[in-house]
Amino acid sequence: MAKCEICNKGQHFGIRLSHSHRRTNRVWKPNIRKVRLEVNGVKKSMYVCAKCLRSSKVGKTA
Numbered sequence: 001m002a003k004c005e006i007c008n009k010g011q012h013f014g015i016r017l018s019h020s021h022r023r024t025n026r027v028w029k030p031n032i033r034k035v036r037l038e039v040n041g042v043k044k045s046m047y048v049c050a051k052c053l054r055s056s057k058v059g060k061t062a
Contacts, residue, residue: 002032004049006057035060 003010009030016026031050036043037058048058 002034002047004030004032004052005046006048006052009049009051 011030012028014026014028016024018024032047033050033053034045035048035053035058036045037048037060039046046058052058053060
């Protein structure tokens with residue numbers, strides 16, 4: 001699973017709890033996008049979460 005290369009966000013683990021109180025494991029995955037960015041004048045593709053894209057922490061190239 002890819003991580004966000006800006007904020008280092010990855011998977012989180014927890015427990016799913018049914019109505020009858022049976023417990024099973026579950027995973028929350030971040031919304032990771034592969035985007036082309038310009039870093040120090042060089043275009044490269046990175047894995048970035050949607051929250052970092054919305055908050056303008058990075059600027060996408062055309």
